[in-house]
Amino acid sequence: MLKMMTFQGLLGQHPVPRTLNFLGHPQKLPSTSEADSEASMSEASSEDLAPPLEAGVSPEQDGAEAVKKKKEKKKPSALTNVLNILRGKKKSSPSSAQPEPGPGSDKPAPTVEELKAALEGGQLEAAGHLLALERELVVLATAGSLDAEELVRRQSKVEALYVLLRGQVLGLLRRPLDAAPERLRQALAVVAEQEREDQRAAEAGPGAATLVTTRPRHWLQQWRHSVAEVASERMGARLATHTKGRSEVEDAFLNMGHTMKEDLEAVVERLRPLFPAEFDVVTTYARSYHEHFAAHVTALAQFELCERDAYLLLLWVQNLYPNDILKSPKLAAELQGVSLGSLLPSRQIRVLEATFLSNEVVSVKELMARALKLESQRWAQDMAPQKLDDHCHSELAIDIIQIVSQGQAKAENITPELGLQIKQMLLVELAAFLRSYQRTFDEFLERGKQLRNYRANVIANVNNCLSFRTSMEQNWSTVQNPRSHLLDPLSELKSHGFDTLLQSLFEDLKPLFKRFTKTRWAAPAETLEEILTTVGRRLPEFRELQDCFREELMEAVHLHLVKEYIIRLSKRQLVLKTAEQQQQLARHILANAGAIQRFCTQNGSLANWLQPALPTLAEIIRLQDPSAIKMEVATYATSYPDFSKGHLSAILAIKGNLSSSDAKSIRNILDLDTGTQAPSRPLFSLIKVG
Template identity: 75%
Template sequence: MLKMMTFQGLPGQQPMPGALDFPGAPQKLPSTSEAESEASMSEASSEDLVPPLEAEVAPDRDEDEAVKKKKKSKGLANVFSVFTKGRKKKGQPSSADTEGESESQARLAGRLPTVEELKADLEQGRLEAAGPLLALERELRAAAAAGAASEEELVRRQSKVEALYALLRDQVLGLLRRPLEAAPERLRQALAVLAAQEREDRAAAPGPSGLAATRPRSWLQLWRRGVAQAAEERLGRPPPAGAEGRTEAERLFLHMGRTMKEDLEAVAARLKPLFPAEFGVVAAYAESYHKHFAAQLAAVAQFELCERDTYMLLVWVQNLYPNDVINSPKLAGELQGVRLGSLLPAKQIRLLEATFLSSEVTSVKELMARALELESQRWAQDVAPQRLDGHCHSELAIDIIQIISQGQAKAESITLELGTQIKHMLLVELAAVLRSYQRAFEDFLECCRQLRNYRANVMANINNCLSFRTYMEQKWQTPQDLLSPLLSPLNELKSRGFDALLQNLFADLKPLFKRFTRTRWAAPVQTLEEIISVVGERLPEFSELHDCFREELMEAVHLHLVKEYIIRLSKRRLVLKTAEQQQQLAGHILANAQLIQHFCTQIGSPAAWLHHALPTLAEIIRLQDPSAIKIEVATYATWYPDFSKGHLSAILAIKGNLSNSEVKGIRSILDIDTGAQAPSKSLFSLIKVG
């Protein structure tokens, strides 16, 4: 999603219309009327960094002030009519002929240019007239302070000076309205005039009586207002059509983010070298764009947003805007000292994040439940599972993991902190769906035993446990206390699945183990070989399990063989009264133990913990000295802490030459605490004696 929404370097992305750029050659600055006509130009024109001068000169005035402005403009026109009296209308020389004429004449005469001469210079766009005009203004203030002119004369002269300043202001701010369109030298002239006027504003004292107050003129403030209006104009335009599949809000965010980034990069690269440092041109544009961007997002946030738009709003506010715009490679250094802040207040962001978390967790929960429902329907409909690399395969684990991962990734794409918050919430939902999975699987085991693909689907679900376990242990690195509720349903599911797969095999082995009776213990090898042969024939049935689960299944087979053998020994049907008989039985048991161990090792059982189970029992039966028997029993109890007095009594019952007191003494050894840990795996707790 982030790659799709990033507005820089999109595949096939054409440059945004109106991206700021210098023209191929310097163009003539348009007049006010031309500026008005250009308002209908392409909406993405980069010329509109600054709005029309009419808005700059008189911002935020009410209707009464507008009326006054109209009256004033008429008065200004009357003043200029004075300048044109007596001038030729026909045969007038061209601008090329008269360019520089008034200034050169003034220099030759050693005087300031006249008002008419300055007006002519300003109408021709000659910003050099700003210096003489400033001198003329100072001369007027000096005359007023000295009382060298009547009040009527002062008003008349000030009116002409202010009319000239109106022309100069229009020229200067007109150039700054489209700064990238102006030739660099021309732009430097306008900026020099603006800087000089700003200095004059700061230095100006209260005007003498007889003159209206005209300072400060605040042209720098007018320029900043123009920048703000340019930002509103640029960002306020409707986003371009296209971008199918995106919502209106997404297209708006993308348009504003790309426009702001491209415009600020142009300002930093092309305007900053020309502007005086004290103007803070990059900061001025950045603050204006940021303010309007924030206002637009605040307006969007007032509406009841869909889940997708809530997510995208947070992504822009918390991730894309601060990282891909403000801290982009070309802007990070330029904006380092500019405190733009967040696009939305912290309280509103928290509310939006809470809304996102709630809706995203609900969506994840619903999607996982739907995936489980579809999977259980396939089991019931006897649909064969897929085969992947020779193993039965189910997509359920992959589907649920993807759903969880996507929810996690969405939150992290906003902020890493939000990703941490949603992780704990998703763990709770994952534990719940795994418990539902366990129950659904148990229902399948009970109700669908006769289906053709029953065993294949059982193995597919056992194999699922590996994907879940790997994901939780490696991807999320979940702490053990949080991992237990997740692994418990999976372990139970695997255990029930093993039982289902081994049920028929163990049922076939039961009558074979029953052959170990009073008469058959004398020659038990043939019986055990037949048992092992049956097991070996059934092993291919489990080949479609993952190797780790096949090993666990072989361990379960190994455990079953040892357990059933001990059960037959513990039936109290065999009593041997002589040491020779006991030694002979011990030899048979030891041989059988070696046969079981060799076979189970070959088929892949990792259950080395079972290797002592039968040989040590054989040694207890072989030994005749009660003290030696006690040592073997004590050792045996450290290996198998669930070996109880009842189990010991059943084995000692075979030794018919022990007295009751000797049996009691041997049993008492189990009263001693050996310090053994509780067994992680059970053997004798699975064997009932009595």
Template identity: 75%
Template sequence: MLKMMTFFQGLPGQQPVPGTLDFPGSPQKLPSTSEVDSEASMSEASSEDLVPPLGRDEEETTKKKKPKVLANMFSVFTKGRKKKGQPSSSEPESKTESQPVLEDRLPTVEELKADLERGQLEAAQPLLALERELQAVAAAGSAAEEELVWRQSKVEALYVLLRDQVLGLLRRPLEAPPERLRQALAVLAEQEREDQCAVTAAPRPSALVATRPRHWLQLWRRNVAQVAEERLGQPPAAHASGHSEAERIFLHMGRTMKEDLEAVVERLKPLFPAEFGVVAAYAQSYHEHFAAQLMAMAQFQLCERDNYMLLVWVQNLYPNDIINSPKLADELKEVSLGSLLPPNQIRLLEATFLSNEVNSVQELMARALELESQRWAQDVAPQRLDGHCHSELAIDIIQIISQSQAKAESITLDLGVHIKHMLLTELAAFLRSYHRAFDEFLERCRQLRNYRANVIANINNCLSFRISMEQRWQAPQDLLGPLSELKSHGFDNLLQNLFRDLKPLFKKFTQTRWAAPEQTLEEIITTVGVRLPEFSELYDCFREELMELVHLHLVKEYIVRLSKRRLVLKSAEQQQQLAGHILANANLIQRFCTQNGSPGTWLHQALPTLAEIIRLQDPSAIKIEVATYATCYPDFSKGHLSAILAIKGNLSNSEVKSIRNILDINTGVHTPVKSLFSLIKVG
């Protein structure tokens, strides 16, 4: 099966991606709700406009109506007002640190603004206190509405500064010092709690604009989604040779997501509050962008290679090598990210993959057979391997089939099972084509010098096909039919000349009226022995099969000569003498064939039993022998029996008929697996 880490580590020229979230660029303007957008306009007010000018009468009236709490609140806003002769707060100060805050007062807006601009997140607490005090004044109803709105605008402007500082740090969390990151997280957590309180609190009439919930946690999650888009959207390495553009994109996104999430788990999770779900936030954002990219790609007409790679990533590499990788599996178990593509899209891609694979297998196998046929026709000698004629055709075909199934299994095991049935159908069609091409070669190319060597090479091919199909593919036996026929035709061709040379020798048995059967058979055995080295380049198993065919031929032709009805022996002595010759010949045939590797033990009783039938004189004993013989050779018919009984000239017609009738008894034996007498025609 394909493994993602192989791609991760094996791309030449691919720059390593650091195991950190290397968030590019400076913090961008943060997306916000409509309330936060209004805050941005509030922040444009200068420090000199913190308090609006009031008329003397209006100011005195306000002072008379102010309660003590309102006076304290107003003092916060007016502490930093520019007075005549005093330097503006916008002028550089000699001190870089803010003035210590006295316990009996909150810092002024200008002081908070200066602190926030210097990135001092400690200002978050007094700012929150300032907000609460303003709300208390508004709730008391003791301040003019215009003043409350104006004061609130200043508070909200400060919150914009604080928000930008906090979310800016959280946008690039691995670049921030741990202590600063903890401060930002504490502020965000506090603001989230304040939002929750505002949501659950009963609404009260107020002149203030409702500014909570501020949704900073949502803004942070939105930032995480932007980071995921930026990280995964970076262009992949341009020098990853051997990979298509789509493959480089898959590789870049997969490796980036895996390494970034590992960094989140190892470095950010210990710092973030558990309720933030930092791992889930990053994982979901990366997953959604990854899925969107793949879905967009799946809408195009993909080439065969990219269609396959898309399925491998969706069905195998992404779930197994990223989501369930050792460092991420436990962390992402509860996130339930799901698949990168919906089921219907996956089914379409799989259907395309199967169609592509079947077409590719058809083309590759047809091309392999065409090249092999050309070598036969061009009289190219086959290779010799360990003393045997060898062809690469079987190896090529098995490799084509195996690679196709392996590709399907690299997507899912179920897809591998599905394609197996399709590939077996294609293999069966190929074997039929192979058989036809081989038969054409047998007929048309007999005069070529390497003809017999190529016939042997193709017979040897059957072994590789058979082993692979039976052991690896568990192919049904009927699928092996073309191979059996190809092998049989090859054997017939190889033995054709030998059997033609043996024919006149077998005729001598009847021509000499069995006068010297031992000498005739020895001549036959010598002729066979001389020709056997021609078959030495067959694999051992096929050489044994071929020797069994020779064994069968010798026994069959011997019985054919006995069945010619040209020899009639009336005396028991003559019959016993012929039976002795037959038995001696049977032993010679059996010994010769066995020594040369014939496994045809089923032929051992064929001639000795016929000899016994000829020797016996008692009809009842002959019947027993015939009945036994018929169980060994179910294709032994009445015609064959009549031809043998014709040798026994001392049997009456009624005795012959009675012996023949023994074959009418149903012994329960069906058609034999191997044929002997069905190959023998009797007149």
């Protein structure tokens, strides 16, 4: 039987990476005038972002003015108020007139060269000073303190520093598992601060016309793009070798499935505790991996796939991906609120499922026909059947059951609903196969009589019916009547097999039964004893039948003995005119009936329904009162609904002292409607009377 396929079962020893590795080449991030910024950065100095000289003031005047200003008490200016508003503060007070120098306010603000060196060294603490420089530049531009050329020059330096910062931050986030937790938190904090600054800039409105617009920077969005790139690299990595026995499609699915599952588990266990909520790290990674998987599946579905790969595609889309990956123990709760959807549109899935059902039914039909052909060739070649537990055995039933069960299991592996659909379709094909099997077996019964292993192969095929019947009763019961669709061909096959096996025995018994009428029922006990002895000698021929079929075959023998005995009584060749003669015949019949019942029961017959057949006829022959005979006939007709007036007339013909009027009156009892149904087990319908 085909075992239910699972994602873990499919993996086997597949050599896919076992750990999440977000390593890779650092992402080259787009930037406005990035090349210019880098070039300008090489010339940056500590004075690049210093306030400009007032127009028309000489250097000497500048020095004197500087000394004078230091002595004056500073007051809040319009420039300071603008800066504070941009920083999110209220209107400035005298104590907060100057722009914040950034972290470490008790120390001088770092120079541009120092910031550059710090960022190149990966010191993310410099991000705060860089943000302060950016804000001060905006304030200067808004106040008109710098000319356009100077603003452009200074802004290019700020942007060059941001290029360095972004490379450090997003480089860390691209390979988060390689970073120390504290350093990762720093990078995340920088991105979060940049997002807040984007929001503040948007609320403040357009800046000075002389500044190039650099916000929003969208670093969070760029991080999400990098996650998508990492997912594409991880999921799209080509395997160096393919596993023997698997197609490239199967290997690709296994690699993507395993990679996605283990990578997302690492995200849940190791990254989620470190990432702020606004990053929605699990959802971001899950969607990126899902989108790559879906794109691969969509592209693959456009091709004309072989049956195996088409089945594999459906299996992943409908079962393995949603159940073994998205609903795996470590991911189910985390992904419950993430609406990833299906890997393929429902319309395309329906088309693929219809194609799969059609292909699978055709495949099952062809496999069953091939199995029957091979089996019938074995019969024709006079090959002896196998023996299993001393019974003749054929693999045909096992092969057919396995073929059908595998077809249904494949569909159930995709979805239970698809399993139900194909079950109905396979039942139709199985019923057609069994009819074909019966016809092929009947042909063998006619043509193979001279073969040495003829009887053994007949027994093996009768035994097949047990495996078929057991499987159908356990696994293939439907709302439809299984007997007419499936069991009837088997019943016919078994019946024809029994007829063949018993044919020579019944031919041997025929002359013995004729003695009853030829000798006018003289010494009936001796005749019956010879009949039973003949049957007993032949019973070992059937020991290779399954036990249940030996019992059924013995029931067929039992029926034959009772039927032939009644035929002899119904020949109208014996007329007994006295009550004493009739009573003596009745005693012989009772004795013979007892002997037949004991012999058949001891040899396995369970046909208890035959027990009253001969004793009641004996009673009808023995009785002399027409009313009493009518009562027996009425009871008899209830037990054997196929007991007709013709059969009754043949029995009454033995009673030579019964008047024609009484005989007619007794026969009319059978005209009464007793409410009996047609016999489920025929007896008298097998007996023809003249």
